[in-house]
Amino acid sequence: MDEVPFYEKPEWADVVPIPQDDGPNPLVPIAYTKDYSTTMDYFRAICRSEEQSERALELTKIVIEMCPSHYTVWHCRQRLLKALNKDLTDELEWIKWMSSENPKSYQIWHHRQVLVDHISSVLLPASSATSETASSLITAPTIPYHELPESQQKAARDMVKVELDFIATALEEDSKNYHAWSYRQWVLTHFGQGPWWEEELSYIDGLLELDVRNNSAWNQRFYIVSTGPQGFTEEIVRREIEILHRAKHPLSEVKEFCEGLVSRTQANFSPFLHSTLLDIYEQEAKEQKKAESLSKAKSEAALLAEKIDPIRKKYWNWKKTQLNSITVEA
The missing domain is CATH 1.25.40.120 (Protein prenylyltransferase)
Known part of the structure; x- marks a missing residue:
């Protein structure tokens, strides 16, 4: 690679660099490297003169490779690519x-x-x-x-x-x-x-x-599935449901792990933990007809509504009412 900085080459001698102006007493000046600071001084000069040239385009590349997130330089490069018909x-x-x-x-x-x-x-x-x-x-x-x-x-x-x-x-x-x-x-x-x-x-x-x-x-x-040309047809919905069924991983797999977290003070206040437990108990109540599981699901919904996630109180109360539709064995 060329070890001579571009600004030391004779073809850039006609450009007067413009230093960054942070005012007379900058509170927290950024400690730029000398190479980056000088490069940006030349970039500001090129921008002010609105130069459209190969060297201006090359300069944007130099700056971008130094700082890929510099969106102003990207915009300038796009304009130069168009102007130079590259x-x-x-x-x-x-x-x-x-x-x-x-x-x-x-x-x-x-x-x-x-x-x-x-x-x-x-x-x-x-x-x-x-x-x-x-x-x-x-x-x-x-x-x-x-x-x-x-x-x-x-x-x-x-x-x-x-x-x-x-x-x-x-x-x-x-x-x-x-x-x-x-x-x-x-x-x-x-x-x-x-x-x-x-x-x-x-x-x-x-x-x-x-x-x-x-x-x-x-x-x-x-x-x-939702944005594609076919849209949500009944056939596609059934196909996607079947894909989920193939996984064959019931929520009960994580039941013991989640219940174990309840005893931990920090985890016990997590809405994610308790909403997962709610889903586990609801699934058990539906599939196994267990009254105990339904009772636990309602308790989790009430806990989320009143203590753990009150900002969504209306949702959790609605969820609790939905649980009433589950039929369980006495």
């Missing part, structure tokens, strides 16, 4: 590397979304592509996949495959990467009601076979 293929490769180095940086995932959104609007001119943040998903498809000619449908399928494979690689490293999952949902939705919706279920099945406790995968499954 080939975004190289940008996607760079982002691929950046995401592997900084997998939890929201700005990196959002930047890739902006790139894919722009590329899709060029390759699929029949679409009405609009920019949305990865955390603000649209409910209607941006691209009317089934209205596109076959050549554009193929282009859409190819783009979706590349993005989903890219995201899957990130999830192999961290299956609970929130930004990766958010971006995955955006990709599925953005390209419309294509075959990837059904394929996504197969992908989720694979994740759950590896780890049935992967809550992110379960959340994605619910998103696919």
